[in-house]
Amino acid sequence: MDNPVLWTLISIQIFMGAFDTLVHHEGSERLAWRPSQKTELRLHGVRNFFYAVIFLCFGWLEPHGVFTMLLTAILVAEVLITLWDFVEEDMTRKLPWTERINHTLLALNYGAILVLAAPVLWQWSFLPSALVPVSYGWWSVLSTVSALGVGLFSARDLLAAARSDRLGGPDPAGLVAALPPRRHILVTGGTGFIGQRLVEALVRGGHFVTVLTRDLRKADELEHPVRVITSLDLIHNAERFDAIVNLAGDPIASGLWTSGKRDRIIGSRVQMTEALQALVGRLDNKPACLINGSAIGWYGLRGDETLTEDANFEPAFVHEVCERWEQAAQELERDGVRVVLLRIGLVLGVEGGILAKLLTPFEFGGGGAMGSGRQWMSWIERDDLIRIIARAVADETLSGPVNATAPVPVRNAEFTRALAKALHRPAFLRLPAWLLSTALGDMGRETMLAGQRVVPAKLVAAGFRFRHPELAPMLQVITGTKTGAARAEEQEVRSLA
Structure with a gap:
């Protein structure tokens, strides 16, 4: 994964995702305190957990063989969860225009990441199964910080979803x-x-x-x-x-x-x-x-x-x-x-x-x-x-x-x-x-x-x-x-x- 273009796209994904979480999910929309968004919070929690795994893997490991297949499955699962999330959002709330644009850019950028990563993952899948340690300098540091951030918000969203049923007040x-x-x-x-x-x-x-x-x-x-x-x-x-x-x-x-x-x-x-x-x-x-x-x-x-x-x-x-x-x-x-x-x-x-x-x-x-x-x-x-x-x-x-x-x-x-x-x-x-x-x-x-x-x-x-x-x-x-x-x-x- 020692590809500057790929790492640039990953960095863009990180910063757009952080903007979406802090400005929209935590800021204007306050999803954690809206009982109606319980399912959306669960989707965000699972997706953020997958992102934490992806960032750590890209930053410090080369997964070969069966581990490549597991990473590929996680990347595909992220796409499916995102599509489910889009449907859930449209059914339960009105998104501000900035969030819609940001989601579109995130989807396009993620698609570009998959296109660049696919040939490398294909080659790794034929190698003997192993997790090979690697380091890409500051890119690895960025991926680690990002993994910690999305891991924190994964726990936050899942806990908020569990709390949703206790919000709302009396009849x-x-x-x-x-x-x-x-x-x-x-x-x-x-x-x-x-x-x-x-x-x-x-x-x-x-x-x-x-x-x-x-x-x-x-x-x-x-x-x-x-x-x-x-x-x-x-x-x-x-x-x-x-x-x-x-x-x-x-x-x-x-x-x-x-x-x-x-x-x-x-x-x-x-x-x-x-x-x-x-x-x-x-x-x-x-x-x-x-x-x-x-x-x-x-x-x-x-x-x-x-x-x-x-x-x-x-x-x-x-x-x-x-x-x-x-x-x-x-x-x-x-x-x-x-x-x-x-x-x-x-x-x-x-x-x-x-x-x-x-x-x-x-x-x-x-x-x-x-x-x-x-x-x-x-x-x-x-x-x-x-x-x-x-x-x-x-x-x-x-x-x-x-x-x-x-x-x-x-x-x-x-x-x-x-x-x-x-x-x-x-x-x-x-x-x-x-x-x-x-x-x-x-x-x-x-x-x-x-x-x-x-x-x-x-x-x-x-x-x-x-x-x-x-x-x-x-x-x-x-x-x-x-x-x-x-x-x-x-x-x-x-x-x-």
Whole structure:
């Protein structure tokens, strides 16, 4: 195999494969945390194991005789697994265009490798059976490093596939059990991390759902049947909605807070809420309530103070965003609509939000606290938030600000330890405060280095029961640990009792 052209093609295969794994499988697609991709993960795991064998063999051995036949069988098996993988991907997910192009180039390059390797393998197959040690210098070193890398991801994918059955959460329909049957609900922001789960729960629960979205491609991922519209103008005056859930808004914790970004963050929320006000004003039948998404950022940066719905605020950009949004929502009270201002904490779920961004670095041992680690994190598990939204729609006694957070907030250092323990990984690193402040400016200071110690006083007083009141047990459940799976089964049994 002492052929520079062949080794160049192998190197190209290595780098394109690494790009596909890190950018697509671990990055944009997050396959390890998608239960639907269990079969794809198994295929990747087996194929990566074969790649590890191929790289080690090409780098350090000349397989003769029967060993040549075994290597040839592995090379052919890789082709068959790849074809199976292509079919599985097309059946279970939509590939980004970059992944499709990369897969095409990988297939073409692999074909070229086989064409160059075939004559050599043919000659070796007639020699006496033996494994002859060889060395190709830096090419052998590259093949060894690559074998270790694909071997690591082989184990990672196979373990993730085994974990898949423990992900996914409870029956979505049960999350909206508080609602009367066959409600008509309008949801804005229904294609987001929270909105998708809400729509899924409502549809599974037998309710009629209309989703307003600007992104029809993401609407294809929604649970059906669901009505999707791109403008409120498409709603006729005679239509009837029992409730509106407003979750739309430009992401607040993505990118630097430039003046343009600040305007989009506030404008997207205020303009959508004003558009809902105009819609309600012309409807013949007014909805009973508006459940308006807000955030615990309304309280500003409050240090260690325990904050209920009656607490005051400290000035900050996050407060300004929430205040402007809530003011716009409260205008609907003039039309006799009950308005609930959900001040939502950090929403945790493996499918998206802040936790989705942390899982991969924590899984590979790169987790750690931010700054001092003493800042408070007031959180809520995503399915508990869906249950709160359903309760807010159904419970006529709830109005005004409602803290949508779990009853036991934690400091960032405790969050870090709990997540590392749930993933069975160490978390010794620490992101310095100066680095976050320098790199992210006010966004880093207000959303990562500061926090609020918020408690859900109204919900507790109303008798709402959280399925996940404490962080550590919750992380065990949603990350699919065996201990967490047993705890989830116990919760399901109690809920049915």
